[in-house]
Amino acid sequence: MSKIIAVNVKCPECRKSLMDEEYLLHDRPSIKINVEMGNKRGTIRLCSLYGCYDHKSDIDLIEGEIAKFHCPHCNKEITSSEICETCGAKMIPFTLEMGGRVSFCSRSGCTKHYVAFEDISDAIRKFYKEYGYR
Ligand SMILES: [Zn+2]
Ligand SMILES: [Zn+2]
Numbered sequence: 832m833s834k835i836i837a838v839n840v841k842c843p844e845c846r847k848s849l850m851d852e853e854y855l856l857h858d859r860p861s862i863k864i865n866v867e868m869g870n871k872r873g874t875i876r877l878c879s880l881y882g883c884y885d886h887k888s889d890i891d892l893i894e895g896e897i898a899k900f901h902c903p904h905c906n907k908e909i910t911s912s913e914i915c916e917t918c919g920a921k922m923i924p925f926t927l928e929m930g931g932r933v934s935f936c937s938r939s940g941c942t943k944h945y946v947a948f949e950d951i952s953d954a955i956r957k958f959y960k961e962y963g964y965r
């Protein structure tokens with residue numbers, strides 16, 4: 832893989848980092864967040880490489896079901912009113928360390944996700960510079 836963008840994210844509520852430096856996925860710190868599906872609760876680690884859907888969860892996620900996510904620091908649910916264009920589930924927004932946000936679909940198995948910046952030109956420049964889009 833020659834084009835790699837890794838994202839650093841924080842909780843949109845308490846603004847604490849969700850990066851786990853000790854648990855690596857694809858040699859990068861993973862995004863650690865509490866996950867809930869049905870009556871099961873656990874912890875999920877998401878790969879921080881943009882476009883990679885790899886994750887490790889300590890509960891079994893059922894393909895096609897919608898998960899809920901809570902911040903491990905403030906325990907607030909991370910959610911939005913935005914709806915996935917592909918499947919109609921809610922999008923889950925994380926705040927990017929550099930400004931803007933990255934959102935992904937709450938439905939297990941749906942790969943819809945995108946990045947949105949408040950100031951596009953500035954953020955994109957920083958994004959590519961900081962994370963070495965080569
Ligand atoms: Zn929080
Ligand atoms: Zn990955």
Ligand SMILES: [Zn+2]
Pocket residue numbers: 915916917918919920936937938941942943
């Ligand atoms: Zn979706």
